[in-house]
Amino acid sequence: xxxxxxxxxxxxxxxxxxxxxxxxxxxxxxxxxxxxxxxxxxxxxxxxxxxxxxxxxxxxxxxxxxxxxxxxxxxxxxxxxxxxxxxxxxxxxxxxxxxxxxxxxxxxxxxxxxxxxxxxxxxxxxxxxxxxxxxxxxxxxxxxxxxxxxxxxxxxxxxxxxxxxxxxxxxxxxxxxxxxxxxxxxxxxxxxxxxxxxxxxxxxxxxxxxxxxxxxxxxxxxxxxxxxxxxxxxxxxxxxxxxxxxxxxxxxxxxxxxxxxxxxxxxxxxxxxxxxxxxxxxxxxxxxxxxxxxxxxxxxxxxxxxxxxxxxxxxxxxxxxxxxxxxxxxxxxxxxxxxxxxxxxxxxxxxxxxxxxxxxxxxxxxxxxxxxxxxxxxxxxxxxxxxxxxxxxxxxxxxxxxxxxxxxxxxxxxxxxxxxxxxx
Ligand SMILES: Nc1ncnc2c1ncn2[C@@H]1O[C@H](COP(=O)(O)OP(=O)(O)O)[C@@H](O)[C@H]1O
Ligand SMILES: [Mg+2]
Numbered sequence: 440x441x442x443x444x445x446x447x448x449x450x451x452x453x454x455x456x457x458x459x460x461x462x463x464x465x466x467x468x469x470x471x472x473x474x475x476x477x478x479x480x481x482x483x484x485x486x487x488x489x490x491x492x493x494x495x496x497x498x499x500x501x502x503x504x505x506x507x508x509x510x511x512x513x514x515x516x517x518x519x520x521x522x523x524x525x526x527x528x529x530x531x532x533x534x535x536x537x538x539x540x541x542x543x544x545x546x547x548x549x550x551x552x553x554x555x556x557x558x559x560x561x562x563x564x565x566x567x568x569x570x571x572x573x574x575x576x577x578x579x580x581x582x583x584x585x586x587x588x589x590x591x592x593x594x595x596x597x598x599x600x601x602x603x604x605x606x607x608x609x610x611x612x613x614x615x616x617x618x619x620x621x622x623x624x625x626x627x628x629x630x631x632x633x634x635x636x637x638x639x640x641x642x643x644x645x646x647x648x649x650x651x652x653x654x655x656x657x658x659x660x661x662x663x664x665x666x667x668x669x670x671x672x673x674x675x676x677x678x679x680x681x682x683x684x685x686x687x688x689x690x691x692x693x694x695x696x697x698x699x700x701x702x703x704x705x706x707x708x709x710x711x712x713x714x715x716x717x718x719x720x721x722x723x724x725x726x727x728x729x730x731x732x733x734x735x736x737x738x739x740x741x742x743x744x745x746x747x748x749x750x751x752x753x754x755x756x757x758x759x760x761x762x763x764x765x766x767x768x769x770x771x772x773x774x775x776x777x778x779x780x781x782x783x784x785x786x787x788x789x790x791x792x793x794x795x796x797x798x799x800x801x802x803x804x805x806x807x808x809x810x811x812x813x814x815x816x817x818x819x820x821x822x823x824x825x826x827x828x829x830x831x832x833x834x835x836x837x838x839x840x841x842x843x844x845x846x847x848x849x850x851x852x853x854x855x856x857x858x859x860x861x862x863x
Contacts, residue, residue, distance in 0.1 A: 441466040441501050442750065444480070445487035445517070446508025447473050449777075449807035449825040450735035453742045454506055454749075455480050456803070461750035468500055474816045475806025475824075487512045490520045494527060504753060507534035507711070510732050514544040514592060518710075531757030532710070535731050539702065539709040542729040546628045547590045549729050556701030558694055560726040563630035565590065568615040575608050577629055586630045587611055591623030595669065600632070635720035636861075637727065638679045639737055640690050642698075642713040645755060648762040649699050651691060653744050654682045655737040656862070661784060663857045670784045671822055674776045674858030676833055677740040681719060681862075690717065690724045698729075710756050739805045739825040740773040774836040775827040776844060776858050777807070781851025783821030791818045791850040802828040802843035818849055833859045 440463050444454050452475040458464055459479045470493070472482035485492040488511055497505065505521070507513055518536040521527040534540075541548045553560040566574035578585055585607035589597030597620045601607045614624035641652035655677040661667040682690075694715060702709045714730035714737075733741070742749070746767045755761035780787035789808075793816045796804045805827060808820015826843050830836030837859055844854060 440464050440503045440750070441468070442504045442506060443468045443470060443497060443500070443502045444476075444506045444508060445470055445493070445512055447471050448508065448735050449805040449822065450733055450738040451508040452476050452805045452807070453738045454508060456805075457742045457745070457749045458506070461748045463748070463750050466500070468496070468502065470496060473806045473819070474809040474811045475804070477811060487517070488515050490517055493517065494524065497530060498526060502530060504757065505530060505532045506753065507532060508732060510540065510543050510592065510730065513537075513540040513711075513731055531753075533753050533756055534711040535707075535709045539707045539711070540731045542713070543731040544592060545590050546588045546728065547626050550628055550630070552701060552705070553726055556697045556704070558697050558701070558726055559724060561586070561630040561633050563628050565626055565628050566611065566615060567626050571612060571615055574611050574615070574627070574629060578604060578607050578611070581629070581631060584632050586632050587614065588628040588630070589614060589620040589624035590626035590628060591620075593620045593623045595671065596620065597623055633718040633720060633725050633727065635718040635725070636681060638682055638717055638719060639734055640682075640687070640695075640715045640717060641733060641737070641741055642695055642715065643752060643756060643761070644699055644709055644711070644713060645757075645759045645761040646702065646708045646710055647699075647759055648755075649695060650752065650761060650764075650766045651687070651695060653677045653741045653768050654679045654687065655734070655740050657734060657737050658855060658858055663855055664860065668784050670779070672734070672736045672777060673779070673855045674774070675734075675736045675740045676859050676862060677737070677744055677773050679862075680833070686719060686722055686724065689722070690715070694724055694726060735807075736775050736777055736825045739775040739803075739827045743773050743803060743827055743829070744769050744771065769829070771829045771831065772833050772836045773827055773829055774833060774840050774859060775805070775825045776837070776840045776854055777822050778824045778826065778844065778847065778852055778854050780808070780818055780821050780823060781853050783853070787821055788851070789818050789820070792816070793818060793823065793847065793849040795846040795848050796824065798846045799826070799843040801839045802826045804843075804847075823849065823852075833863050
C-alpha cells in the first residue's frame with residue numbers, strides 16, 4: 440500500500456513515524472512534509488489545499504490512501520473533491536467531508552449540533568452586525584468573564600475572554616461590524632464561561648463505530664506558569680491524571696456516543712478523527728469545541744502510546760469495520776516539549792542551523808518547522824521540534840525530554856521548562 444499524508448508539522452511527522460511501522464505499507468509520501476518526514480518518507484513539495492496538485496501526486500504515485508493532518512484541506516473539501524472525481528473516488532481519505540468539517544469550520548454550527556444532540560456545553564447565542572444590540576443585551580445577562588468567538592477559522596486567534604462588560608461590547612462590535620477577524624468574525628458566538636480544568640479527548644470514527652484514543656493536556660501559552668501570548672502549543676502530556684475512569688466514562692456516555700449518533704442522525708458520514716476539547720468541572724465534562732483532526736502537539740504524545748497498527752485502524756475507518764480492529768494503548772506516560780524559535784509567537788527568524796538532535800536516543804524527536812538547506816537541517820517555523828519521551832510517571836518522562844533537549848541547539852532556541860507543572 441502507498442499512503443500520502445498531507446501537512447508539514449510535528450503532528451504529520453508523528454503520523455509518518457507511526458505509519459512507517461506498519462508492514463502493510465510499502466511507500467509513504469508526505470506533502471509538503473519537513474526535514475523529519477524526509478528521512479522516513481518521500482516529501483513532495485505541494486500545498487495540501489491545491490487539490491489539483493494533490494490529485495496529480497496521488498495518480499502519479501499510485502496512492503491507496505490519503506491521511507489529512509491539518510483542518511484547512513478538510514474545511515475546503517478535499518474529501519468531497521476525491522469523491523466527486525472519477526479517478527479518485529475509490530481512494531479513501533482519512534478526514535471528514537465538508538459537512539463534518541463544519542464542526543470545526545463554524546463554531547455556530549458546532550454549538551447548534553451540540554445543543555440538538557444534548558451534548559453538554561456552555562450556553563450560547565450567535566450574533567451578526569444585524570442584531571448587534573441583541574448581542575449587547577445577551578452579554579448583560581451573563582456573568583464575567585465574557586467569551587466571544589469568531590464563528591469561522593481564525594488560526595487559533597478568534598477567541599476573546601474579557602473581564603469587563605464594556606470591553607466585551609466593544610469587541611463584539613469590532614468583530615461583527617469591523618471584521619476584526621475578517622470574514623471569520625461576521626458571526627460571533629457568545630457563550631457562558633466554563634470553570635474547570637481543560638483537557639482533550641481524541642476519537643477515531645468510521646461514522647458508525649469509534650475508538651477512544653488516549654486523552655492529553657496541552658500547554659498553549661508561551662510563558663511559564665501559563666502566562667503570556669497564546670501559541671500553537673508548547674508541550675503536552677498523556678494520559679491526563681485527573682481524567683480518571685469515572686470521568687472518561689462520562690465523556691464516552693455523555694459526549695462521544697451522542698456525538699457519533701448525532702452525526703448519523705444528521706446524515707453526516709464522518710470518517711476520521713474528532714478532537715474533543717473538554718472542560719472538567721468537578722468531574723463533569725462540558726465540550727469547549729470540536730476539531731476535525733488531531734491536535735498538535737497532542738499527537739506527539741497520543742500516537743506514540745498507541746500499540747496497534749495505525750494503518751490497520753485507518754483501513755477500518757475506510758471500510759467501516761473499525762469495530763473489528765484491535766486497539767491497545769500503553770500504560771506509560773508520554774510527554775512532549777516543543778522547541779520554538781526565539782520571538783515566537785511574534786516575529787522570529789528562520790533558517791537557523793539545528794544541531795545535536797541526532798544524538799538523542801532517550802526521546803523521539805518530532806520535527807515541526809524544519810527543512811533541509813545545503814544539506815543541513817535548519818529552522819523553518821516558530822515551532823521547530825517536539826521532544827517526546829515515555830516514563831512510568833510524568834516526572835520521569837519529562838526528565839528524559841529535558842535531558843534530550845540539553846543536546847539540541849539552534850540560535851535563540853526557546854522552550855517551556857515547566858510542562859506539566861500543574862499536574863505533578
Ligand atoms: N466557554 C468557555 N469557558 C471558558 N474558557 C473557554 C470557553 N471557550 C473557550 N475557552 C478557552 O478559550 C480557548 C480557545 O477556545 P476554543 O473554543 O478552543 O477555540 P479555538 O481553539 O478555535 O481558538 C479554549 O482552549 C479555552 O481555554
Ligand atoms: Mg481550541
